[in-house]
Amino acid sequence: MLNVNDPAVVGQFGEQLLEGRRLGKRLSKRHALMLRQGCDRITWLSSDTVTGVQIVVQAHIEGDWTVLTVAGELDVVGAPKLRQSVMDAVKDGRHCLVLDLSGVDFIDSFGIGVIVGALKRVRLLDGDLRVIVPEPRVRRVLEVCDLDRVFTLHRSLADALETI
Amino acid sequence: MATAEQEPVEIEFRPGQLVLEIPARTEFVSLVRVVVAAAAELEPDMENDRIDDLRIAVSEATTNAIEAHGLSGSFDRIRIQCNLADDEISVVVHDEGVGFDPATVPDLPEPESPDRLEHESGLGVHLMQLLADESEISSGEAGTDVTLVVYSSKRRRRP
Numbered sequence: 001m002l003n004v005n006d007p008a009v010v011g012q013f014g015e016q017l018l019e020g021r022r023l024g025k026r027l028s029k030r031h032a033l034m035l036r037q038g039c040d041r042i043t044w045l046s047s048d049t050v051t052g053v054q055i056v057v058q059a060h061i062e063g064d065w066t067v068l069t070v071a072g073e074l075d076v077v078g079a080p081k082l083r084q085s086v087m088d089a090v091k092d093g094r095h096c097l098v099l100d101l102s103g104v105d106f107i108d109s110f111g112i113g114v115i116v117g118a119l120k121r122v123r124l125l126d127g128d129l130r131v132i133v134p135e136p137r138v139r140r141v142l143e144v145c146d147l148d149r150v151f152t153l154h155r156s157l158a159d160a161l162e163t164i
Numbered sequence: 165m166a167t168a169e170q171e172p173v174e175i176e177f178r179p180g181q182l183v184l185e186i187p188a189r190t191e192f193v194s195l196v197r198v199v200v201a202a203a204a205e206l207e208p209d210m211e212n213d214r215i216d217d218l219r220i221a222v223s224e225a226t227t228n229a230i231e232a233h234g235l236s237g238s239f240d241r242i243r244i245q246c247n248l249a250d251d252e253i254s255v256v257v258h259d260e261g262v263g264f265d266p267a268t269v270p271d272l273p274e275p276e277s278p279d280r281l282e283h284e285s286g287l288g289v290h291l292m293q294l295l296a297d298e299s300e301i302s303s304g305e306a307g308t309d310v311t312l313v314v315y316s317s318k319r320r321r322r323p
Binding site: 054073075076077106107108109110112113137140141144145 | 190191193197213216223224230291295
Protein backbone atom coordinates (compact mmCIF):
# COMPACT_ATOMS: atom_id res chain seq x y z
CA MET A 1 0.00 0.00 0.00
CA LEU A 2 1.28 3.42 -0.89
CA ASN A 3 1.04 6.11 1.69
CA VAL A 4 0.90 9.40 -0.16
CA ASN A 5 1.47 11.31 3.05
CA ASP A 6 4.90 9.77 3.41
CA PRO A 7 7.45 12.20 1.90
CA ALA A 8 9.67 9.30 0.88
CA VAL A 9 6.87 7.71 -1.14
CA VAL A 10 5.90 11.03 -2.71
CA GLY A 11 9.52 11.62 -3.61
CA GLN A 12 9.71 8.20 -5.20
CA PHE A 13 6.52 8.82 -7.17
CA GLY A 14 7.91 12.12 -8.33
CA GLU A 15 11.06 10.44 -9.54
CA GLN A 16 9.10 7.68 -11.27
CA LEU A 17 6.77 10.16 -12.90
CA LEU A 18 9.60 12.34 -14.10
CA GLU A 19 11.59 9.39 -15.31
CA GLY A 20 8.55 8.03 -17.08
CA ARG A 21 8.61 4.61 -15.43
CA ARG A 22 5.16 4.77 -13.94
CA LEU A 23 3.67 6.60 -16.88
CA GLY A 24 5.76 4.80 -19.46
CA LYS A 25 2.88 2.99 -21.07
CA ARG A 26 0.53 5.91 -21.34
CA LEU A 27 2.85 8.83 -21.72
CA SER A 28 3.12 9.41 -25.44
CA LYS A 29 6.23 10.83 -27.01
CA ARG A 30 4.36 14.08 -27.42
CA HIS A 31 3.72 14.30 -23.70
CA ALA A 32 7.21 13.19 -22.89
CA LEU A 33 8.67 15.91 -25.03
CA MET A 34 6.48 18.53 -23.36
CA LEU A 35 7.72 17.44 -19.98
CA ARG A 36 11.29 17.21 -21.12
CA GLN A 37 11.18 20.67 -22.66
CA GLY A 38 9.57 22.05 -19.59
CA CYS A 39 11.58 20.36 -16.89
CA ASP A 40 15.28 19.78 -16.93
CA ARG A 41 14.96 16.91 -14.49
CA ILE A 42 13.57 14.78 -17.30
CA THR A 43 16.49 12.92 -18.77
CA TRP A 44 14.99 9.62 -19.89
CA LEU A 45 13.90 10.66 -23.34
CA SER A 46 16.50 10.52 -26.08
CA SER A 47 16.22 12.52 -29.26
CA ASP A 48 12.80 11.11 -30.14
CA THR A 49 10.83 13.30 -32.47
CA VAL A 50 7.24 14.20 -31.78
CA THR A 51 5.24 11.40 -33.34
CA GLY A 52 2.16 11.51 -31.14
CA VAL A 53 -0.85 12.58 -33.14
CA GLN A 54 -3.77 13.52 -30.95
CA ILE A 55 -6.53 12.59 -33.37
CA VAL A 56 -6.99 10.93 -36.74
CA VAL A 57 -10.26 11.02 -38.70
CA GLN A 58 -10.67 8.81 -41.77
CA ALA A 59 -13.68 8.78 -44.06
CA HIS A 60 -15.03 5.94 -46.19
CA ILE A 61 -18.29 5.29 -48.01
CA GLU A 62 -20.69 2.45 -47.13
CA GLY A 63 -23.58 2.71 -49.60
CA ASP A 64 -25.51 5.86 -48.73
CA TRP A 65 -23.50 6.34 -45.57
CA THR A 66 -20.25 8.17 -44.98
CA VAL A 67 -18.37 6.56 -42.12
CA LEU A 68 -15.98 8.81 -40.20
CA THR A 69 -13.62 6.63 -38.18
CA VAL A 70 -12.10 8.56 -35.31
CA ALA A 71 -9.05 7.60 -33.27
CA GLY A 72 -7.57 9.62 -30.43
CA GLU A 73 -8.84 12.13 -27.92
CA LEU A 74 -11.96 14.22 -28.55
CA ASP A 75 -11.10 17.23 -26.42
CA VAL A 76 -10.51 20.93 -27.06
CA VAL A 77 -7.66 20.03 -29.43
CA GLY A 78 -9.08 16.93 -31.14
CA ALA A 79 -12.77 17.80 -31.46
CA PRO A 80 -12.35 20.65 -34.00
CA LYS A 81 -10.70 18.19 -36.40
CA LEU A 82 -13.75 15.94 -36.28
CA ARG A 83 -16.00 18.98 -36.73
CA GLN A 84 -14.05 19.88 -39.88
CA SER A 85 -14.44 16.33 -41.25
CA VAL A 86 -18.19 16.46 -40.61
CA MET A 87 -18.45 19.81 -42.34
CA ASP A 88 -16.41 18.55 -45.32
CA ALA A 89 -18.72 15.54 -45.70
CA VAL A 90 -21.85 17.68 -45.47
CA LYS A 91 -20.41 20.14 -47.99
CA ASP A 92 -19.91 17.20 -50.38
CA GLY A 93 -23.62 16.46 -50.10
CA ARG A 94 -23.19 13.47 -47.77
CA HIS A 95 -25.91 13.91 -45.18
CA CYS A 96 -26.02 10.37 -43.77
CA LEU A 97 -23.07 10.02 -41.43
CA VAL A 98 -21.76 7.32 -39.14
CA LEU A 99 -19.32 8.45 -36.45
CA ASP A 100 -17.25 5.43 -35.46
CA LEU A 101 -15.74 6.33 -32.09
CA SER A 102 -14.24 2.84 -31.49
CA GLY A 103 -10.75 4.31 -31.40
CA VAL A 104 -11.61 7.21 -29.10
CA ASP A 105 -10.13 6.83 -25.65
CA PHE A 106 -11.17 10.16 -24.20
CA ILE A 107 -14.11 12.48 -24.73
CA ASP A 108 -15.17 15.62 -22.92
CA SER A 109 -17.69 18.39 -23.59
CA PHE A 110 -15.86 19.49 -26.75
CA GLY A 111 -16.27 16.06 -28.34
CA ILE A 112 -19.88 15.89 -27.22
CA GLY A 113 -20.50 19.35 -28.68
CA VAL A 114 -19.22 18.21 -32.08
CA ILE A 115 -21.45 15.10 -32.06
CA VAL A 116 -24.50 17.19 -31.10
CA GLY A 117 -23.59 19.75 -33.77
CA ALA A 118 -23.20 17.03 -36.41
CA LEU A 119 -26.61 15.60 -35.53
CA LYS A 120 -28.18 19.03 -35.77
CA ARG A 121 -26.57 19.74 -39.17
CA VAL A 122 -27.57 16.49 -40.86
CA ARG A 123 -31.12 16.58 -39.46
CA LEU A 124 -31.61 20.06 -40.91
CA LEU A 125 -30.71 18.52 -44.28
CA ASP A 126 -33.03 15.51 -43.78
CA GLY A 127 -29.99 13.32 -43.20
CA ASP A 128 -29.19 11.04 -40.30
CA LEU A 129 -26.38 10.33 -37.88
CA ARG A 130 -25.38 7.01 -36.30
CA VAL A 131 -22.81 6.84 -33.52
CA ILE A 132 -20.70 3.77 -32.73
CA VAL A 133 -19.41 3.71 -29.16
CA PRO A 134 -18.17 0.28 -28.03
CA GLU A 135 -15.73 1.65 -25.45
CA PRO A 136 -17.51 1.63 -22.03
CA ARG A 137 -15.56 4.63 -20.76
CA VAL A 138 -16.67 6.84 -23.66
CA ARG A 139 -20.19 5.38 -23.67
CA ARG A 140 -20.55 6.26 -20.00
CA VAL A 141 -19.79 9.94 -20.63
CA LEU A 142 -22.45 10.13 -23.33
CA GLU A 143 -24.92 8.40 -21.01
CA VAL A 144 -24.11 10.78 -18.14
CA CYS A 145 -25.09 13.62 -20.51
CA ASP A 146 -28.31 11.72 -21.40
CA LEU A 147 -27.29 11.65 -25.05
CA ASP A 148 -28.35 8.00 -25.29
CA ARG A 149 -31.87 9.47 -25.11
CA VAL A 150 -31.16 11.74 -28.10
CA PHE A 151 -29.64 9.08 -30.39
CA THR A 152 -28.87 5.37 -30.27
CA LEU A 153 -25.37 4.35 -29.23
CA HIS A 154 -24.33 1.42 -31.45
CA ARG A 155 -21.66 -1.10 -30.58
CA SER A 156 -20.33 -1.87 -34.06
CA LEU A 157 -20.57 -0.73 -37.67
CA ALA A 158 -22.69 -3.79 -38.49
CA ASP A 159 -25.00 -2.90 -35.62
CA ALA A 160 -25.24 0.73 -36.77
CA LEU A 161 -26.02 -0.14 -40.41
CA GLU A 162 -28.29 -3.09 -39.59
CA THR A 163 -30.94 -0.89 -38.03
CA ILE A 164 -31.37 1.11 -41.21
CA MET B 165 6.35 33.18 -30.74
CA ALA B 166 7.39 31.87 -27.35
CA THR B 167 9.05 28.48 -27.26
CA ALA B 168 8.35 25.67 -24.83
CA GLU B 169 11.71 26.34 -23.16
CA GLN B 170 10.51 29.77 -22.18
CA GLU B 171 7.24 28.39 -20.89
CA PRO B 172 8.16 25.43 -18.76
CA VAL B 173 5.84 22.83 -17.33
CA GLU B 174 6.54 22.59 -13.63
CA ILE B 175 5.60 19.74 -11.39
CA GLU B 176 6.14 20.01 -7.69
CA PHE B 177 5.67 17.12 -5.29
CA ARG B 178 4.87 17.62 -1.62
CA PRO B 179 3.53 15.11 0.88
CA GLY B 180 -0.05 14.35 -0.17
CA GLN B 181 0.05 17.03 -2.83
CA LEU B 182 1.07 17.56 -6.41
CA VAL B 183 1.21 20.97 -8.05
CA LEU B 184 1.40 21.30 -11.80
CA GLU B 185 1.91 24.55 -13.64
CA ILE B 186 1.39 24.86 -17.38
CA PRO B 187 1.37 27.60 -19.97
CA ALA B 188 -2.18 28.67 -20.83
CA ARG B 189 -2.29 26.71 -24.09
CA THR B 190 -4.72 23.98 -25.04
CA GLU B 191 -2.08 21.47 -26.16
CA PHE B 192 -1.11 21.07 -22.49
CA VAL B 193 -4.57 19.86 -21.39
CA SER B 194 -3.87 16.23 -22.27
CA LEU B 195 -0.67 16.35 -20.23
CA VAL B 196 -2.64 17.62 -17.21
CA ARG B 197 -5.06 14.69 -17.58
CA VAL B 198 -2.23 12.18 -17.67
CA VAL B 199 -0.45 13.59 -14.63
CA VAL B 200 -3.59 14.02 -12.49
CA ALA B 201 -4.79 10.50 -13.36
CA ALA B 202 -1.38 9.09 -12.45
CA ALA B 203 -1.56 10.87 -9.09
CA ALA B 204 -5.07 9.49 -8.51
CA GLU B 205 -3.83 5.98 -9.25
CA LEU B 206 -1.56 6.31 -6.23
CA GLU B 207 -4.66 6.00 -4.09
CA PRO B 208 -5.21 2.30 -3.53
CA ASP B 209 -8.95 2.75 -2.85
CA MET B 210 -9.61 4.98 -5.86
CA GLU B 211 -11.97 3.17 -8.24
CA ASN B 212 -11.21 3.29 -11.97
CA ASP B 213 -14.54 4.92 -12.78
CA ARG B 214 -13.75 7.70 -10.34
CA ILE B 215 -10.37 8.29 -11.98
CA ASP B 216 -12.22 8.58 -15.31
CA ASP B 217 -14.62 11.10 -13.76
CA LEU B 218 -11.72 13.08 -12.35
CA ARG B 219 -9.89 13.03 -15.69
CA ILE B 220 -12.89 14.57 -17.49
CA ALA B 221 -13.73 17.11 -14.75
CA VAL B 222 -10.10 18.28 -14.64
CA SER B 223 -10.00 18.46 -18.43
CA GLU B 224 -13.06 20.74 -18.43
CA ALA B 225 -11.75 22.97 -15.65
CA THR B 226 -8.30 23.29 -17.21
CA THR B 227 -9.69 24.04 -20.67
CA ASN B 228 -11.99 26.71 -19.18
CA ALA B 229 -9.01 28.23 -17.38
CA ILE B 230 -6.97 28.33 -20.59
CA GLU B 231 -9.84 29.87 -22.52
CA ALA B 232 -10.21 32.56 -19.84
CA HIS B 233 -6.59 33.48 -20.49
CA GLY B 234 -7.16 33.54 -24.23
CA LEU B 235 -9.95 36.04 -23.73
CA SER B 236 -7.92 38.34 -21.51
CA GLY B 237 -4.74 38.08 -23.54
CA SER B 238 -2.92 37.26 -20.33
CA PHE B 239 0.38 35.38 -20.29
CA ASP B 240 -0.09 34.11 -16.76
CA ARG B 241 0.05 30.43 -16.15
CA ILE B 242 -2.50 27.86 -15.03
CA ARG B 243 -1.87 26.11 -11.71
CA ILE B 244 -3.38 22.74 -10.96
CA GLN B 245 -3.10 21.64 -7.36
CA CYS B 246 -3.98 18.07 -6.54
CA ASN B 247 -4.55 17.10 -2.89
CA LEU B 248 -4.46 13.38 -2.24
CA ALA B 249 -6.32 12.04 0.78
CA ASP B 250 -7.30 8.52 1.84
CA ASP B 251 -10.85 8.65 0.55
CA GLU B 252 -10.97 11.57 -1.84
CA ILE B 253 -8.95 13.70 -4.20
CA SER B 254 -9.46 17.41 -4.52
CA VAL B 255 -8.13 19.43 -7.40
CA VAL B 256 -7.95 23.21 -7.54
CA VAL B 257 -7.49 24.75 -10.97
CA HIS B 258 -6.37 28.35 -10.67
CA ASP B 259 -6.19 30.88 -13.44
CA GLU B 260 -5.75 34.61 -13.59
CA GLY B 261 -7.72 35.19 -16.74
CA VAL B 262 -11.04 36.96 -17.11
CA GLY B 263 -13.48 36.12 -14.35
CA PHE B 264 -16.30 33.69 -14.64
CA ASP B 265 -19.78 33.85 -13.21
CA PRO B 266 -21.23 30.36 -12.77
CA ALA B 267 -24.71 31.91 -12.48
CA THR B 268 -24.55 32.88 -16.15
CA VAL B 269 -24.31 29.27 -17.35
CA PRO B 270 -27.73 28.46 -18.81
CA ASP B 271 -29.59 25.35 -17.68
CA LEU B 272 -29.66 22.53 -20.21
CA PRO B 273 -33.04 21.58 -21.69
CA GLU B 274 -34.27 18.02 -21.18
CA PRO B 275 -32.59 15.55 -23.58
CA GLU B 276 -35.78 14.92 -25.54
CA SER B 277 -36.41 18.62 -26.05
CA PRO B 278 -35.72 19.87 -29.59
CA ASP B 279 -33.86 22.78 -27.97
CA ARG B 280 -31.33 20.34 -26.56
CA LEU B 281 -29.52 20.27 -29.88
CA GLU B 282 -28.90 23.99 -29.64
CA HIS B 283 -26.40 23.29 -26.87
CA GLU B 284 -23.22 22.41 -28.71
CA SER B 285 -21.09 24.35 -26.29
CA GLY B 286 -21.39 25.34 -22.66
CA LEU B 287 -21.66 21.70 -21.62
CA GLY B 288 -18.31 21.76 -19.85
CA VAL B 289 -19.45 23.23 -16.56
CA HIS B 290 -22.45 20.88 -16.45
CA LEU B 291 -20.29 17.84 -17.12
CA MET B 292 -17.81 18.93 -14.47
CA GLN B 293 -20.60 19.29 -11.91
CA LEU B 294 -22.16 15.96 -12.88
CA LEU B 295 -18.93 14.00 -12.57
CA ALA B 296 -17.32 15.57 -9.51
CA ASP B 297 -18.87 14.86 -6.11
CA GLU B 298 -18.29 18.45 -5.07
CA SER B 299 -17.48 21.41 -7.26
CA GLU B 300 -17.08 25.08 -6.55
CA ILE B 301 -16.22 27.99 -8.78
CA SER B 302 -15.00 31.16 -7.14
CA SER B 303 -14.08 34.10 -9.27
CA GLY B 304 -12.61 37.36 -8.08
CA GLU B 305 -9.95 39.94 -8.80
CA ALA B 306 -7.16 37.45 -8.13
CA GLY B 307 -8.53 35.12 -10.79
CA THR B 308 -10.71 32.05 -10.75
CA ASP B 309 -10.40 28.93 -8.61
CA VAL B 310 -12.32 25.84 -9.63
CA THR B 311 -12.32 23.24 -6.87
CA LEU B 312 -13.30 19.68 -7.73
CA VAL B 313 -13.61 16.87 -5.19
CA VAL B 314 -13.93 13.26 -6.30
CA TYR B 315 -14.51 10.54 -3.71
CA SER B 316 -12.63 7.29 -4.05
CA SER B 317 -15.90 5.41 -4.39
CA LYS B 318 -19.24 6.62 -5.77
CA ARG B 319 -20.95 4.79 -2.91
CA ARG B 320 -19.55 7.36 -0.52
CA ARG B 321 -21.36 10.12 -2.33
CA ARG B 322 -23.48 12.18 0.03
CA PRO B 323 -27.17 12.60 -0.76
